[in-house]
Amino acid sequence: MQRRFLGMTATILALGLTATLSGCGAEAEDGDVTLKLVAADYDLNGGDTTKRYWAGLVSAYTATHPGVKIEVQVESWNDVDRKVAEMVKAGDAPDIAQIGAYADYAADGQLYTADELLSVPVQANFLRPLAAAGEQRNAQYGMPFAASTRLLFFNQDLFDKAGIDGGPKTWAELAEDAEKLKKKDVKYPFALPLGPEEAQAETMMWLLSGGDGYTDGLGRYTIDSEENVKTFEWLRKNLVEKGLTGPVAPGKLNRKDAFAAFARGEVGMLNGHPSLMQEAEKKGVKVGKVALPGVNGKARSAMGVADWIMGFKQKNHRKEIGEFLNFVFDDRNVLKFAGDNDLLPVTVSANTVMRQDPQHANLQAFLNELPSSELPPVGKTSWAKVSENIKQNIGKAVEPGQAASGVLGEIGREATAAENTE
Known part of the structure; x- marks a missing residue:
């Protein structure tokens, strides 16, 4: 689900920007723990909007979490799944991956479950079809990061x-x-x-x-x-x-x-x-x-579509991964990314906010279909x-x-x- 850059909406401006877009890197002050995040590039026009989104998000997060450093690696959709697979095979899995599929990693016992990472309110806030599609054997491993419908x-x-x-x-x-x-x-x-x-x-x-x-x-x-x-x-x-x-x-x-x-x-x-x-x-x-x-x-x-974010166990950073992902799924950040990339928000509350935003009137029909949509069986290996x-x-x-x-x-x-x- 690769998407183009759109402008910032009035709703997001009114909410305030959690992910301040400053700079293009993902560096923070040295800390006790360094998290590695590999993410897909949603900018089809060759720009750096995805890099700037993550840079701003990381900057805002680490400003209040001085013990954590987060290194972000953004890869094209043509390469990101393969590169994560190569890292995992080499024994150097990222702490967090935002990619197109999670099932094989979940089946191999390499991922934390969502309830090991997220607070109850955050996990319960996912739109149900998206959360269900992130499940394997009744446990959620894939957390929906971006969504769309048809x-x-x-x-x-x-x-x-x-x-x-x-x-x-x-x-x-x-x-x-x-x-x-x-x-x-x-x-x-x-x-x-x-x-x-x-x-x-x-x-x-x-x-x-x-x-x-x-x-x-x-x-x-x-x-x-x-x-x-x-x-x-x-x-x-x-x-x-x-x-x-x-x-x-x-x-x-x-x-x-x-x-x-x-x-x-x-x-x-x-x-x-x-x-x-x-x-x-x-x-x-x-x-x-x-x-x-x-x-x-x-x-x-309708058919729903989602991309996924997941936490790998390999480096035993469960607490730090979870705290960061709870921040990622703050509605202000969910709305920012969705609004910038012609996507639909993955949470119930952000979906409600976008429905009420006149700047997104042209997305209303898509928003109406998403909560009852059905996704492909992506949880099956x-x-x-x-x-x-x-x-x-x-x-x-x-x-x-x-x-x-x-x-x-x-x-x-x-x-x-x-x-x-x-």
């Missing part, structure tokens, strides 16, 4: 030209709108990115809108369930085979390219996130947005392998003449096999 976006100008009033609320309306857009020569009436870049996310959105998902109530994979097969059969028959998904086959269309086409005004509809909304509007696209349509109405839930399989193969399920049951069945069998080795 809505269906549409190009209002293209809708107006096609005589379409409002966004679709059901699959049938979506297909009907796509037909009208095609008649107006819209290049991508509905962009369906099932290419290998992030097909697992697009897939989950459709599975949820079809009434199921990746797992059942017990956490077992249900990828080839009857509902999921019907979902992909519908996509193939009603969108792909009717030429409503554009000139690039869904299995070859990556999210980045679909998003770029939307920002160029070439896409009628797609599933998008807050950063795309901001980028498209900057380029003159009037963006409409609605909750993801389902078979007969709104999808059962098998998920990385299953996710990669989906990325590489799910596009085949909507190819003309292809049977979705066969493709989903193969992915489902491999998922179950991977699950049985957890």
Whole structure:
């Protein structure tokens, strides 16, 4: 979930800035304990906003904790997970890592649980879907650091030209709108990115809108369930085979390219996130947005997305890690980071504050969906392998003449096999 820099909001200014942005380093006065923090870089434009955020946060914290020094290492999203893995393998794990996944480290007993680090009020303040996604075997190891969700976006100008009033609320309306857009020569009436870049996310959105998902109530994979097969059969028959998904086959269309086409005004509809909304509007696209349509109405839930922060046990700094993380999750800091990066706050109280902030009126629909959203099964150690399989193969399920049951069945069998080795 890489995001761009936004300005500081009026709400955050009113609250006061806990993380004073001064300087670009992460140095503090020498102390009794030095914590190493490795964090992902959220600045897609090559700037230093992420470094300055952590520098300010560390400066504010160490000013009142003279016995602690915190060294921050910010790495690009292309490298951060790999570099943390290399540090752990070399026996030099960071004390704190803010990265994309936690499950393998938790399964190996390398992480503190959230209740070993956080105060009860702080831990209880996480939005429930995010906290639940951070759990493994009924214990929370991954603490949500940044969150987002997805809505269906549409190009209002293209809708107006096609005589379409409002966004679709059901699959049938979506297909009907796509037909009208095609008649107006819209290049991508509905962009369906099932290419290998992030097909697992697009897939989950459709599975949820079809009434199921990746797992059942017990956490077992249900990828080839009857509902999921019907979902992909519908996509193939009603969108792909009717030429409503554009000139690039869904299995070859990556999210980045679909998003770029939307920002160029070439896409009628797609599933998008807050950063795309901001980028498209900057380029003159009037963006409409609605909750993801389902078979007969709104999808059962939106897909949520989170990045994680975690504490490693290796250097036995539990007390210092916990005290710092309690500070990280102060609402003023949560709101600052979310506001700067087109993200949604991970705590109940910060979510409430942002909802009431008129500066974030364009995020209200996303904020409304997040508390009831459903996240991918990131707590399963098998998920990385299953996710990669989906990325590489799910596009085949909507190819003309292809049977979705066969493709989903193969992915489902491999998922179950991977699950049985957890």
